[in-house]
Amino acid sequence: MTDDARSRIDSAVKGNDVVLFMKGTPLFPQCGFSSRAVAILEHLGVEYASVDVLQDQGVRQGIKDYSDWPTIPQLYVKGEFVGGSDIMMEMYESGELGQLLQDQGVTSAH
């Protein structure tokens, strides 16, 4: 990964309480898994930032090395990697994701 890509990833991860690296945008997700991740965050009513990896090849490749995770989407809360869409779904269904956000003091969007 280039230093440049790493610094763009770092600033997104550290500069936002909740950030989703995804394909497309929350309004126009370009992949079913990203769409599912967005739907979960919307259901939880949490404020989040998103990074469209399709707009940045360096970030698209770099994010996979950043957390040793081969797929997109990827969710980060308070600088920590939480998981991809399968883990998000499991944690959402069990209530763990809502709890995690609450424990981290993440503000609601509503």
Add this chain to the structure above:
Amino acid sequence: MPMAAEEIETMIRAAIPDAEVEITDLAGDGDHYAARVVSESFRGLPRVRQHQRVYAALEGRMGGVLHALQLTTACPQ
């Protein structure tokens, strides 16, 4: 080229010998799968680490030739 379900199962078992592996071909197109992997060796590991072990077993195919694998991991009850 997509991967066959048996190939996915074989690679996971090779890396995690005690794993119970259940593969479902979601779309019937040999390209969109769901996998449930149950192994005692997952016990005590956070979910991210469990999934990383399965991805490692697939030796780089995940996110490459294997686009869509919905993954669930668990420990034996």
